[in-house]
Amino acid sequence: MxxxxxxxxxxxxxxxxxxxxxxxxxxxxxxxxxxxxxxxxxxxxxxxxxxxxxxxxxxxxxxxxxxxxxxxxxxxxxxxxxxxxxxxxxxxxxxxxxxxxxxxxxxxTDCAPLFMKAYEMRDAGAVIHSHGLESCLVTMLHPFSREFRITHMEMIKGIKGHGYHDELVIPIIENTAHEGELTESLAKAIEDYPKATAVLVRNHGVYVWGDSWINAKTQAECYHYLFEAALKLHNLGLDWSTPLHGSIHNSKGYEYTNRQQAGSVKAQLQNRNPVPEPSRHCIILDIEGTTTPISFVTDVLFPYARDNVRKHLTATYDSAETQDDIKLIRAQVKDDLEKRVPGSVPIPSEDSGKDDIIKCLVANVEAMIKADRKVTALKQLQGHIWRTGFENKELQGVVFDDVPEALGKWQATGIKVYIYSSGSREAQRLLFGNTAHGDLRKYLCGFFDTTIGNKRESRSYSEIYQSVGVDKPSQILFLTDVYEEAVAAKAAGLEVIISVRPGNGPLPDNHGFTTVTSFTEV
Missing domain, CATH: 3.40.225.10 (Class II aldolase/adducin N-terminal domain)
Structure with missing residues (x-):
């Protein structure tokens, strides 16, 4: 010894x-x-x-x-x-x-500075750098994409924090002539994608880390399987990034599932009779007032969170998840106190009594809910409280009756559908995974929340455009009930339609946007 x-x-x-x-x-x-x-x-x-x-x-x-x-x-x-x-x-x-x-x-190894970033920023127990051919080729499928996305594949369950229905997102960084020069961009990717346990390097390979060597090895095997699956699905003309893995719509707007179909389209193009390019490759949906009645959120979800916040914090106080929630609430309250936001009260230090801390946390959360604050700290905690409600069958997600049929229709035509809501991604998955119409997550390619940006800022929609695999922002349709969100999305180049549903707020006169009262009109 x-x-x-x-x-x-x-x-x-x-x-x-x-x-x-x-x-x-x-x-x-x-x-x-x-x-x-x-x-x-x-x-x-x-x-x-x-x-x-x-x-x-x-x-x-x-x-x-x-x-x-x-x-x-x-x-x-x-x-x-x-x-x-x-x-x-x-x-x-x-x-x-x-x-x-x-x-x-x-x-x-020349990888040493990159390995150290994974150790420092992720508290990893092991890191693997692979030059596996599939990890190199998969970054070439979309040469300008900054992410690799895949969903509804069994091996996704082998990646930490993911399930079968989840969309796995892996950041892609650009290669450099020397390995060490990748350090800064790798660190930025680790920071920008807190859920990721891997970073792809275009035309190069992949870095994978885990809590232990067993976890890192297991995940590396799953990642390589998923990369190979994406390549094979691509060769079959199938889309690995959508739940049903339907036919790919290529950049000219036509589908192909085999060489015969591809040849037929080529002949059409040579005869100067090309298939018209579809204007929409992707649809982004708001939830409250768009897919779901506002009353469900205000009269069911918010009261449930408010009435159960003390019970939830007391029962789960010592868990890592709740401690992370409390950390976010503390940071938000500190900022609120500096800005003198009404309803915010100081939270005792961590070494104070549990009951005193919870009392002040509850007071702040109740004030945030009452003011309908769209802040990540509140939305994350609400999502965890709602999860208990859905698991105990005390809550059931509600969507308008026209939503399931529209989701199925869009998916069948190869249009990718995403959700963008101020509610946390976990809360979004819970709502769509537990409806009277069944689990609707099979129609959805992914979920965005305010961690990508405020819904009333155009840069948030620019970030989404960079993430969903389209060539132009105009190929994305955004559906929302909020005028300010519509303005922000339009400024980013997206097509926008405003949803007019029962209970929604009034719109400005001469707002200039197309409106619909049902998804059947889209």
Whole structure:
């Protein structure tokens, strides 16, 4: 055992600890996985890399040592002695012995600064960098897209925080001539996509991280499966990003499912009789007053959250999820107090009594609900409270009767449908997943909430345009009942229709937008 300090915690930089069983086993594990990944085609030609933290129960993860594979070494021939050992801050503590010609002098992986970002920003236990061909090719399907999206595939369940019905979104960053130059863009992607456990590098490969080496390996296998599935579906002319994986509409606006159909369309184009390009490739739907009566939100959902917030906070106070909710509420209240927002009251410090903290949290949440605040902190907490209501069958989602038929029609014609609401994405999924018409999530490609931006700001719609895989913002139709949202979306270049439903607020005179009273008119 290594030299110990502080009641048995090993001195990590000591030679004794560097030669300990835990470090040796981790070195051996990295070399074993490199050989396995070589057979999968993930680390051929000395490309790709892997790093794992040295697990010790007595050492917090952020202080654990790091083992990394070297650069420029045949991965299938690696041995434990080839590995580098680094401190938690990235300082090299142990370097491999130089080998005779034709081996190169030892060098730590060029991925090291990128690996460190995953450790620092995600508290990862292991990171895998793969050059698997499918992870490279999948970034070329849409050369200008900044994201890879896929939904309704069983293996999505293997990705942390995702289920079968969810849309898996992986950011794509642009490649550079040297690996280390990717560090800044990788860090930005990690920051911008807090739910992601992978980042694709265009024409290059993928970085995948997990809480442990097992979790990272499992997710990497699932990601590669999903990349390969997308490529094969693309070859069949099928859309991997929609729930039913129907035929792809290509950039000229026609469908193709096999070579014969593609040839037929080519002949039409040569005869100067092209199929007209559809004006809408994507529809974005608001919820309140558009798909769902305002009364359901104001008379059912809001009162349920208000009446159950104290019970929810008390029952789940010590959970990581609720502590995260409280952290967001604290930040929002701090900002509200500085701006003197009516109804906001100071929240006691974290070391105060639980009952006192909950009392002030409830007061702030009730004030936010009463004022119909569209802030992420409130919407996230409400979503978690509503989840309990849906699980206990105390709540059931409500949509207008024309909505399910329209969703099915749009999907059948290849139009992607998304939701954009001030309610959290979890709340959106709960509403559409538990309706009297059944689970409507099968018709939806994804969900956006205010984490992408305020609904009355045009840049929010520009961000959505960049995310849904269309060539022009005018190919997106946005349906809302709120005039200010319509103005913002139009400013971003989207087509806009205003929904006029029972109970909706009045519109300005001469507002200039097309209106509908039912989705059957769209």
């Amino acid at each position: 290594a030299t110990a300090v502080n009641g048995g915690v090993p001195l990590l930089s000591s030679q004794a600890y560097l030669e300990s069983t835990a470090v040796k086993e981790t070195r051996g594990l990295v070399s074993e996985l490199c050989r396995q990944f070589y057979t999968l085609g993930w680390v051929s030609g000395t490309g790709g890399s892997i790093t794992i933290k040295v697990h010790e129960d007595s050492i917090v993860k952020r202080q654990q040592l790091i083992v990394m594979s070297p650069s420029g070494v045949q991965k299938e021939r690696m041995v434990p002695e080839d590995m580098y050992v680094l401190s938690a801050s990235g300082e090299i503590l142990c370097t491999p012995v130089k080998k005779p010609y034709p081996h190169r002098p030892p060098k730590c």
